[in-house]
Amino acid sequence: MPAMDYHRQFHRAAIERGIPEDEVSKFTEFLRFAIWTSGRPNGVPVGRSGGLPRLPVGMGWPSSEYGPLPFVASFDCVALPRVDGLALPADGSLLFFLHHEWADDTCSIADEQEFARVVHVPAGTNTATAEEPDHDEEMFCNMTLDFVGREYDLFATVNADLPSWFEDDDEDEGSRSDNQEHLARNLPHIKELRALAGELWPESNGAAVYLGGYSMGTGELSTDYMYTTPETRMAEDILEAREKAGELLISPDGRDLRLEEEALRVMREWVPLAQFVPDDVYLGRFMIRHDDLAAGRFDKALSFTAFTE
Numbered sequence: 216m217p218a219m220d221y222h223r224q225f226h227r228a229a230i231e232r233g234i235p236e237d238e239v240s241k242f243t244e245f246l247r248f249a250i251w252t253s254g255r256p257n258g259v260p261v262g263r264s265g266g267l268p269r270l271p272v273g274m275g276w277p278s279s280e281y282g283p284l285p286f287v288a289s290f291d292c293v294a295l296p297r298v299d300g301l302a303l304p305a306d307g308s309l310l311f312f313l314h315h316e317w318a319d320d321t322c323s324i325a326d327e328q329e330f331a332r333v334v335h336v337p338a339g340t341n342t343a344t345a346e347e348p349d350h351d352e353e354m355f356c357n358m359t360l361d362f363v364g365r366e367y368d369l370f371a372t373v374n375a376d377l378p379s380w381f382e383d384d385d386e387d388e389g390s391r392s393d394n395q396e397h398l399a400r401n402l403p404h405i406k407e408l409r410a411l412a413g414e415l416w417p418e419s420n421g422a423a424v425y426l427g428g429y430s431m432g433t434g435e436l437s438t439d440y441m442y443t444t445p446e447t448r449m450a451e452d453i454l455e456a457r458e459k460a461g462e463l464l465i466s467p468d469g470r471d472l473r474l475e476e477e478a479l480r481v482m483r484e485w486v487p488l489a490q491f492v493p494d495d496v497y498l499g500r501f502m503i504r505h506d507d508l509a510a511g512r513f514d515k516a517l518s519f520t521a522f523t524e
């Protein structure tokens with residue numbers, strides 16, 4: 216599917232509304248576009264959720280040492296919309312596997328990867344529908360879940376996405392701290408800019424799988440403004456490692472600001488490849504660096520499963 220310059224479309228519409236150029240440019244730095252896919256046939260057909268995947272002939276079902284990994288969804292890369300900042304493959308298919316309960320039970324990001332896989336099947340590969348592998352009868356603590364999920368088509372729409380700290384309408388101007396500038400929360404026309412994004416790309420009622428955009432948070436605040444996300448977790452690990460190595464000294468009063476700044480740096484380096492809700496209380500999230508995505512290094516994608524209750 217041909218690419219569309221959504222940022223230019225937004226920029227032109229905002230300028231036509233009389234919003235100053237500097238504000239529009241600053242806001243647009245944080246504006247992302249995500250591909251929302253769901254079973255509602257109100258977009259472009261792009262893939263399938265559940266069922267049995269088509270794997271390359273001779274390839275075994277992706278598994279951990281504890282058993283096969285449940286299949287989440289597959290996407291036809293040719294059919295997916297093109298959005299800036301999400302360099303998906305031009306062809307072939309993307310398949311996602313995750314055992315969210317096993318992944319969430321691990322103690323580290325590294326250990327979690329045992330229970331998650333992203334598979335890119337290049338165009339022209341000889342594939343066949345995989346047979347359901349042998350597995351324990353009860354694969355999940357949630358007894359309502361089956362190993363092979365309900366199969367249905369996925370349809371895609373493009374939605375504008377903004378970070379969570381753009382959404383606070385009720386904050387008292389006098390309560391604002393000094394760390395507003397780098398989060399772009401002090402734009403005089405921020406409400407108008409947000410409203411314009413929603414007008415141009417009306418938000419639908421959720422999705423089965425989200426590609427791109429911003430990471431889902433768990434509802435827990437990491438700082439006064441940022442919710443806990445894969446990016447804040449990575450930023451915390453980076454800062455902790457640098458402190459232990461003696462490369463960095465952070466005062467207690469400056470910790471939140473330093474974490475926000477590091478998380479913003481991580482956000483520029485990484486992108487959510489796929490996000491979904493495998494269970495009512497879990498979030499499944501695959502993150503990947505922009506350069507790894509562009510190079511097709513899907514083995515470098517990282518899973519960040521979260522329990523939200």
